[in-house]
Amino acid sequence: MKRIFLVFAIVGIFAFTTNFAFSQEIGLATFQETAQVIVDRRSQEVTASLTLQTTSIQEIKVPSDLEKKIREHERITSIIVTNQNECILGVVDDSCIMINVQRDPSDKGIIAIQDSTKEVAEQFISEINQAFDTDAKFHSVYVHSDDETNRILETSGAVSGRGTVSAVYVMPMEDTDSMYEKISAILIPKIIRDSDGFYLAAKELSFNENSKMTFSIIPFENNSLLQLKLSVSYPEAGKGLTEVSPLEFLDTDELNRSEYFSSGFYPLNSIFQVVILSPESTTISNIKGNTVPTQIMDGEKIPTQLTEEGWIFDPDEGQRIQGKYIFGKESSIEANDLMFVIGEQTSPTPTETSFDESIAILAIIIVGGVAAAIFFLKGYKK
Structure with a gap:
């Protein structure tokens, strides 16, 4: 019964999108920064974007x-x-x-x-x-x-x-x-602009001749999703692409988290995401960076250690592959950490391990919520 009350309490807090901490260590802030690279092998186009989003009008004014x-x-x-x-x-x-x-x-x-x-x-x-x-x-x-x-x-x-x-x-x-x-x-408040992170990366990427920006206000019952997005399209870049270095499409060799999160442990407020869309079933292999240990819950791969940096690919094969890279306790990621190959898998499958169920409950809520916010303005269909 105590566990049930805990789950409902966490769900309730997340549903209203307020800041909270779990076990005085893991926190989720209303402000999120997201990097995304989409490799569409059907249209042969690659699209990269950097997004700042929040439901607080104090963080996007x-x-x-x-x-x-x-x-x-x-x-x-x-x-x-x-x-x-x-x-x-x-x-x-x-x-x-x-x-x-x-x-x-x-x-x-x-x-x-x-x-x-x-x-x-x-x-x-x-x-x-x-x-x-x-x-x-x-x-x-x-x-x-x-x-x-x-x-x-x-x-x-x-x-x-x-x-x-x-x-x-x-x-x-x-x-x-x-x-x-x-x-x-x-x-964007000065405190967030001065904290660099994905904001600085987007500002630098805005000089790319193919870059475009979009600001969106999407109202809900109790608040609005506010999103500032900088994107770049690379026509034909997906043609024959097998060895993927995602940061190449953000014109950088290193991506730093915002120092806005430096006051606590917010491992899921900075997310790097890739999506592979293919006309035929494929897989990914030769992942250069870490892969985070996961546990399957309700058909979803959930990280068992939020302190570790690395990839979670779910699904990791098919016509639509999705990967998220979490920073863990790290403040930056380098190009080599994110490289992988599209094609037949030759590296070992990541181990699924035992885990603390309370952490998994939190991870489901946070990862699900972050994914929903990220994809709300994308609308990909399987």
Whole structure:
């Protein structure tokens, strides 16, 4: 009975996304930094991204009145600020602010849908322009019939898909390094910017000529997911790629954790993730770095030692392979730690060991929550 109460207590705390510590050692902060490399062997494209995200408006400083107004509006599904090319069909060489709303079932016909959506968006655009120091002007209302915008912006159904309508406002296209510098100065507190980590890596990557940035507000019942993402696409880079050095696509040889977490032990607030998408079943092998001992619980691989750095691949074979690298007690990872080969496995399978069940319970909750947040704006399907 005591164990049951412990599980519900931890789940309850995590569900409300507050900071907590476990056994006075393992903590989970609301602020998270995520690096991700996606190797898509179907399209032969590699996409790399660095993301800062939180549910706290103290860590990403959206005005509280605006965040509350967005969250309490029953039709708003997300707000997107991006310099991604062609944020929707018909927008060329402009940056966008997209106010995405659920279609009102009472609207009959395209004119009614467009008028209703614009009426909702006009209630927000002035405050959004003021918050981000922009001057975006109305362009059009776009009715989504599929998830094409998700693919372009690397987002999920919170942005597009049947039933979603976007009021699109445009402004002159801005270089990514300039736009990222400006938006992060507005949104990211100085204490986090000065703590370097993935923020510094993203700032440096923003000078890549193929880089783009997206800021998203996705409202939930009690808070909003706030996410600042810097991404780079490498067309054709996945063609024939077998030996993978993930940090190569982030233009760095070393990735450091933010010093924002230095006051405690937060092993799962900095995550490096890879996704391999393949037209045929494959596997990974010759992993240069450590692999973390795991235990299977409810069909998921759960790390048994959160103090150890290394990879967890789950699944580790098939048409979609996903790997997460956790830092453990380390503050940085180097390129050689992350290298692996796509193809037939020649190295031993990691050992599954006995473990402390209380740690596993915490790991399930944290890893599951982190994964949900990471993939919320990606929407990959098996």
